[in-house]
Amino acid sequence: MSQLTHLDDSGAAHMVDVGGKPATERLARAGGTIRMSAEALAAIKAGDAPKGDVLGTARIAGIMAAKKTGELIPLCHPLALDAVDVAFEFGEREIAVTATASLTGKTGVEMEALTAASVALLTIYDMAKALDKGMVIEGLRLLEKRGGKSGHWIAK
Template identity: 55%
Template sequence: MDLKSATETGMWDVSDKTPTVRTARAYAILRMSPETALAVREGTVPKGDPLPVARVAAVMAAKNTPSIIPYCHPLPVESVKVRFSVGDDAIEIETETKTSAKTGVEMEALAAASVAALTLYDMLKQLDMGMTIESVRLVEKKGGKSDYQRNT
């Protein structure tokens, strides 16, 4: 039996890879009504300020990505940065993860951005059930054999 066939492969073997510094950036956007965005900016959300809560949730998501994504390698996540930009009708979320490991941290960056958006949604849903999470995407990854940067 050939264990490398597509239907029988499990976790990707990275044992022969060399650890390098690897970074990844991901992005998500939570669209909402102008009134909801104003409540975030003015600090009048009934459940409290959602941004610090979403920041902690993003860090936890990055650190726990292998627990929720099958075949995702456990990594020493050495840094997670989370930035929010509250606009007139949206909150933009950008996450950046970093490790020194044998494989990249793009899944951790994507998980962080996604969970930050979900946390914001949860804290704001009593104000606005029409919110949408959009454009969760990898923006950039560096380190290892291949770098990636989105052109848009």
């Protein structure tokens, strides 16, 4: 058996069979930031962006993306998520996005949290690009995961 679970003995990619695994509570948090001009940040905070409610739209986009992860990422299982949350925190010249996904199931939700965070960041860019085309998305990463065989992990 290959050490990589998505490869069979011949090296061909396949979806991992999780049928025999027990269902456990699972949670993942992922996040990243988008840096922008002070003017763009002020407009987003004030709700004055030309395309409308940037953060409200980004929150919905992130939630929708988490629900579609199994369709977007090859070999990801389609999951019946229990909850997805997308939160925002303003910095001096950036917005930090944190997405949390959870379920009780047989496989983790790391990819769902990462997908939610990345699509929320992309949506902020799309909604605010008229204000600042030079925005930079950075630092997308898994922040925490709980549940399953590997237990609890927190990024350093």
